[in-house]
Amino acid sequence: MQRKGPKSGDRVATLTLFCGLPGSGKTTLARRLEAEGKGVRLATDEWQDRLGVPHSESAFHERLQAALYQHALVLLRRGVDVILEDGLWMKAxxxxxxxxxRSCGALIDLHVFDVDYDTLWTRLQKRNEEGASGAAPITSERLRSAWDLFEPVSAEELLRVDSHRTHSGGFE
Incomplete structure (x- = not known):
């Protein structure tokens, strides 16, 4: 999905975004896309884990997420594709x-994860038991809270992106 910018030879970067709850498959897909050379993957949970800060430190998580996002914008402005592994639960x-x-002149590729609650919880229980490196443990209460907060992507939002795909539970 590369296109040239207004100046001959300028490359337009792509921002790959994910909209999905914990356990929906965002990390699995993001890692695959990164391995395929589709961009630099930024994953706040993994960075926090690498820095040795417990996932319970939510204030640190928010600061780190903001810093990584600012770095993503710098990369986009320099023509580097970015895979932002946040869940983007809210329309705002x-x-x-x-x-x-758009202010960086980037294309937008949106992946929407539409996975039922029971499947999410089953996956999260397995992930919690395995203690997956970099993955924040999710309780049933936290998943329920996220489920209740989540705002599904609207048709109008899909019109604002350059490409989109919906994933319904499998890891295609």
């Missing part, structure tokens, strides 16, 4: 990311 978050990407 997605609108801001779309606006920022």
């Amino acid at each position: 978050e997605r609108a801001q990311k779309f606006a920022d990407a």
Whole structure:
């Protein structure tokens, strides 16, 4: 999905975004896309884990997420594709990311994860038991809270991106 910018030879970067709850498959897909050379993957949970800061430190998580996002915008402005592995549960978050990407002259590739609650919880229980490196443990209460907060992507939002794909539970 590369296109040339207004100056001959300028490359336009792509911001790959994810909209999905914990356990929906965002990390699996993000890692695959990164391995395929589709961009630099930024994953706050993994960075926090690498820095040795417990996932319970939510204030640190928010600061780190903001710092990584600012770095993503710098990369986009320099023509580097970015895979932002945040869940973007809220419409306002997605609108801001779309606006920022456009201000950087970037294309937007949106992946929407539409996975039922029981499947999410089953996956999260397995992930919690395995203690997956870099993955924040998710309790049933935290998943329920996220489920209740989540705002599905609207048809209008899909019209604002350059490409989109919906994933319904499998890891295609």
